[in-house]
Amino acid sequence: MEPSSSKPVSSSSWETGIEVGDATFPRGFWAYAWEGGPRLRMALLVSDRPATVAGRFTVNAAQAAPVQLCRRLVAGGVSQAAVINAGNANALTGAQGRADAERMQQLCGQALGIEPATVAVASTGVIGVPLPMAEIEAGIHYLAERYQMGAPSEGEKAARAILTTDTRPKTGALTVSLSGGTVRIGYMAKGSGMIHPGMATMLVFLTTDAAVAPAVLDRLVGEAVDASFHALSVDGDMSTNDTVLCWANGASGVVVEQAEDVQAFGAALTRLAQVAARQIAADGEGATHLITARVRGAQTVADARQKARAIIASALVKTAVYGRDPNWGRVLAAVGASGLPWDPARASLWMNGLCLYNQGVPLPFDEAEAKARMAAFEVVFEVALGEGEAEAEAWGCDLTEGYVDINAHYRT
């Protein structure tokens, strides 16, 4: 019997050590959702106290107005809330767009009774259309009122409110035992198309109740992003709106300061970011397979990562996976096209554990066996370069008629 390649219902079926939880799993974080607008949905994420904040953003030269705003926020290092809308990216909207993003920040800060300059703003959706500000205002007032009346937190519902073409919410959480006690990390994320190294229309909101100094948090977030969202591609397009923000509010009373604690906390943050990246890849527009590229035996991690990215970014690899075609030549051709030196004569390749190419020599293989292995939801290409000890992974998804249909007929 052929195994089903249908998507897993949640991350927990293919990730271990990850808790069922979201951005409100750490202490002191609250989230609410507003689905009242005809053209928008909104979410509010609030910490009950000011938090240290760090972030990473799209490298697209056309940075959306909310991204420009968040860059300034992160430079300040302190944030207490985020107001997020899906349906309109507020990108390529010029001076009006910048004024609208600032007005979102002001309105939200005033409604919550906190310093407006500590409010982050994130938007995703159609490009080049002015924000419907009447809806934005209505949403902000509703969301702030819910928080102030002490309504039950809606972490899962907020994670749904920020989706666009995503088919399911993306959340996760874990706990980390440190020398001073236990801390919690959680996230909510969205992302489905326009996903590529350099980030994507991808919004990721990480929270923790650990207390972390701004410079340390910034470094750890940078490392986590490099090993996760920068190793992710759905379609090779890079969004104007990518945003990863991470708040550390200290509500656990545990300070991340000693070297071992910093390392353990950083490793957990990276691990959770990788889970989020895999969730995003697995829910790529039209996807029927998650593709993992693992490149090992490289001289440097950067070399391994660039080659792994080249594999998961290849349209020919993506369509071969969709067709369950063990067409390994496309995988190695993609490695060759990565822009870095490479010697195919020293390389070997496995597909879901089956060796297809061994130190420069194509191996005969059982086509039916190979096709059966590709029926798994996750298809792993493992390339051993034979040049060193470094390794890296990257994640993507297959390219299907579903992707074409969504993007030919949906105005993103």
Added chain:
Amino acid sequence: MEPSSSKPVSSSSWETGIEVGDATFPRGFWAYAWEGGPRLRMALLVSDRPATVAGRFTVNAAQAAPVQLCRRLVAGGVSQAAVINAGNANALTGAQGRADAERMQQLCGQALGIEPATVAVASTGVIGVPLPMAEIEAGIHYLAERYQMGAPSEGEKAARAILTTDTRPKTGALTVSLSGGTVRIGYMAKGSGMIHPGMATMLVFLTTDAAVAPAVLDRLVGEAVDASFHALSVDGDMSTNDTVLCWANGASGVVVEQAEDVQAFGAALTRLAQVAARQIAADGEGATHLITARVRGAQTVADARQKARAIIASALVKTAVYGRDPNWGRVLAAVGASGLPWDPARASLWMNGLCLYNQGVPLPFDEAEAKARMAAFEVVFEVALGEGEAEAEAWGCDLTEGYVDINAHYRT
């Protein structure tokens, strides 16, 4: 009534100044086709005298055996023939592949009675499978015999024999008036998928009866390739086998030497290469539209070209064109993602002549009018950067369910 977007039957309906002709249009060139193999088709291109040769090749680190051979040939500067096969790329085939490519060269030189080292070899098709050498030998003997018996030249049939997923042969020719008389340039080409800047599974054979010194020919071919095949993308994948070769056999008796002649000849070569690039883009796998990106007002040609390439390489632009969705935000987001600095506030955008974005401000437009303009086979995005005087074009095609179908189920 909505105009049809069906493909033009030949280049001549959308290119002016191009003759009906192929690689045998210049004097002294002959071509033959062999379609007798179950797994291969082959073509032979011969000059009746040794010719100056120049070439450009894939930058993929995994260079197919025939590419390695042609690099050595071009370094020598002299060639009299090319033997070409479609159906098997002889790529990632290791030492056996190199020996097979050399044997093709040897067999062809011996059968033609010319110096084997002057024979070029090109292959396209499936990667990682050894060449069926018995078929190769049969084909070479048939083809050489046809030439030696003085059989009528088969330029068009040869252009068909080298195709893979292409739906039609790609040929063109033109004449150039120089101070010493008229010279002819012609080509045959193939290419449909795995097409991207840095070249593609793209084989292009240019011929001319002009006499051109090796160093001059090399420079002119390099300029022509930069302005044509390096500004072309079908799917972002870069082949192991891309080859552009250009032979100048001097059979016209006209020498390209004086500065004005070199310039006129080079401009004609570039023009013809651009026609070939547009033919390849228009016949991209599954394509229903040719996409032209014209970027002007740049500070340098390189800047304009990289931004134009970013537009035609974007999966979101490609799917929007397929859906006839005037989603201009995707076009500008692609410009922003090109990796180069850019100020959207100074830019303007036209789509088939309709201005959608003017100096940083989105313009209201008639959606029905915009959609109607996108019904044309060719969709032109013109971006004015407002930064300088340089400009460049790039060509691609839309991304359709047809592309996915071909590549999920065809073993390339």
